[in-house]
Amino acid sequence: MGNRIGFIGLGIMGQPMALRLIEAGHELAVFNRTPEKAKPLEAAGARVAATPADAAHDADFVISIVSDSAAMEEVALGKQGALETIRKGAIFIDSSTISPTVSRRLACHAAGKGASFLDAPVTGSKHGAEKGELTFMIGGDREAFDRGLPLLRTLGKKHIYCGAHGAGLSAKLAQNTIQSTMVEIFCEGFVLAAKAGVRPETMFEIIQSSMARAALTDFKAPFIFKGDFTPYFPLKWMHKDLTLAMEAAYAQGVPMPAAAAVKEVYAAAKAQGKGDLDYAAVVTFLEELAKVRVRTTEAAAEG
Ligand code: NAP
Numbered sequence: 001m002g003n004r005i006g007f008i009g010l011g012i013m014g015q016p017m018a019l020r021l022i023e024a025g026h027e028l029a030v031f032n033r034t035p036e037k038a039k040p041l042e043a044a045g046a047r048v049a050a051t052p053a054d055a056a057h058d059a060d061f062v063i064s065i066v067s068d069s070a071a072m073e074e075v076a077l078g079k080q081g082a083l084e085t086i087r088k089g090a091i092f093i094d095s096s097t098i099s100p101t102v103s104r105r106l107a108c109h110a111a112g113k114g115a116s117f118l119d120a121p122v123t124g125s126k127h128g129a130e131k132g133e134l135t136f137m138i139g140g141d142r143e144a145f146d147r148g149l150p151l152l153r154t155l156g157k158k159h160i161y162c163g164a165h166g167a168g169l170s171a172k173l174a175q176n177t178i179q180s181t182m183v184e185i186f187c188e189g190f191v192l193a194a195k196a197g198v199r200p201e202t203m204f205e206i207i208q209s210s211m212a213r214a215a216l217t218d219f220k221a222p223f224i225f226k227g228d229f230t231p232y233f234p235l236k237w238m239h240k241d242l243t244l245a246m247e248a249a250y251a252q253g254v255p256m257p258a259a260a261a262v263k264e265v266y267a268a269a270k271a272q273g274k275g276d277l278d279y280a281a282v283v284t285f286l287e288e289l290a291k292v293r294v295r296t297t298e299a300a301a302e303g
Contacts, residue, residue, distance in 0.1 A: 006055035088114030100166035139167035236275030
């Protein structure tokens with residue numbers, strides 16, 4: 001039998017996630033700050049809620065995926081926020097990548113209402129959300145994790161319990177630190193090779209035959225070589241996650257020298273107005289500094 005779900009945030013990730021839940025037979029009340037984005041979900045059978053509180057009031061589960069900590073505080077704790085109306089016994093699953101500290105505070109508010117709260121950030125990007133192949137990193141009570149798992153199986157292929165409240169987010173920030181740095185350093189290497197006259201396709205063949213080969217750059221390279229930066233994961237959100245990772249590093253006394261430098265590269269690209277492009281657009285910032293482009297002959301011929 002389907003669950004009643006209040007779903008908050010219909011952006012790049014939220015749209016396909018909400019759609020999958022409807023298709024799996026759940027009853028959805030959806031809220032998005034910009035109401036137009038709820039139209040496709042309404043057409044698929046969802047009720048459009050006027051506020052987060054309206055989406056949450058009769059839900060067994062509330063699922064949210066909004067941009068950042070401020071957005072999450074607004075939809076959860078703000079005027080007509082979801083925590084105003086959440087039912088006793090309900091589970092609030094937040095898949096936004098936000099500050100673990102803010103998330104723990106939201107968990108306390110939920111507990112005050114007799115509801116459970118899980119931080120459940122994801123990896124897998126837009127295509128993972130569309131195919132139900134996300135990986136979830138989850139923090140909170142084990143009992144709430146076990147109760148939420150059957151529902152989350154509609155959205156993901158892997159659900160990893162990380163520990164107490166905030167642990168899922170701590171894991172997510174570590175993962176995106178690694179991911180952002182891998183893409184940035186891949187781009188630096190390719191810019192260096194291109195400046196010396198080594199073509200990207202030649203360099204790629206070398207990487208594919210070496211230990212530096214990685215699933216992430218297998219996926220991103222064709223987009224970089226074409227200069228196609230349609231956002232799967234916007235650069236501004238990668239910068240946000242590196243900033244959150246640095247805050248966590250400072251709070252815990254963990255030195256992260258390479259990540260600190262990489263964060264500034266994303267900051268510079270964002271300051272140039274590239275925040276809404278995919279984070280692989282970080283290559284264009286490096287290209288502009290070196291005055292060279294990393295495009296394959298095939299992509300250059302296509303123009
Ligand atoms: P997005 O397309 O920019 O969507 C952001 C959502 O947050 C929209 O629904 C937006 O509403 C809402 N929002 C922003 N500020 C708000 C506010 N003050 N009050 C209410 N709603 C607000 O972003 P996304 O790519 O779906 O990412 C969402 C979250 O998932 C982020 O934390 C991101 O880091 C994380 N994430 C993304 C990916 C990915 O590949 N895209 C992968 C893993 C994790 P409007 O429509 O009104 O702007």
